[in-house]
Amino acid sequence: MIKDILNDAEHRMRSAMQVLHDDLAAIRTGxxxxxxxxxxxxxxxxxxxxxxxxxxxxxxxxxxxxxxxxxxxxxxxxxxxxxxxxxxxxxxxxxxxxxxxxxxLTEERRRDLAKHVNHRLEETRISIRNIRRDAHNDMRDFEKEKL
CATH class of the missing domain: 3.30.1360.40 (Gyrase A; domain 2)
Structure with a gap:
């Protein structure tokens, strides 16, 4: 059961990272x-x-x-x-x-892109933190049920 929780969390984290990767690939550079x-x-x-x-x-x-x-x-x-x-x-x-x-690219557009990248990075960090917190809570609940 713990392996299932960890595998699920890892899969969800990888998915979040893939979404970030795809989003960053779509950003227009020079x-x-x-x-x-x-x-x-x-x-x-x-x-x-x-x-x-x-x-x-x-x-x-x-x-x-x-x-x-x-x-x-x-x-x-x-x-x-x-x-x-x-x-x-x-x-x-x-x-x-x-x-x-x-x-x-103009200087203004570069600043906008940097803001967008930072925003997407922060969203991904929050998503990964939430996934980790959910996995931790699921493991704690599993331990309580086990006792």
Whole structure:
């Protein structure tokens, strides 16, 4: 039973760390990365779908992303989703693919990113503390039941 509690706590902590890792991978640095947009939710026939399931995302140049939808009819929907996201990117649609040019980071945007990273780190720390506290309480309750 104690091993089950510890395994569950470890699994939940690893999940919290994976969420942090994925969130940090999506932060825009000075270079283009498919992680910036691949989890962007697109309203595809009424259901939210990640962009990576609707299009191929490539990085032809260090500051450029190219999004080529598998279905050309989704170009407008993808473009609207990018515009409505808080990424600060302007899509260029040429009828077949969408080009995203990443502007250089401004000092203000860097400060905002640093605040966001610190906020996500603190949320993850709190989450891990809560998981550890729950596991400790579960083990204490188990010991009380055992007596």
């Amino acid at each position: 270079r283009a990365s498919p992680g910036l947009v691949e989890k962007l939710s697109i309203d595809y026939y009424g259901s939210p779908t990640p962009l990576m399931q609707l299009a191929s995302i490539s990085v032809p140049e260090p500051r450029t992303l190219t999004i080529k939808p598998y279905d050309a009819s989704t170009l407008k929907v993808i473009e609207k989703a990018i515009l409505s996201s808080d990424l600060g990117l302007n899509p260029n649609n040429d009828g077949k693919v969408i080009h995203l040019n990443l502007p250089p």
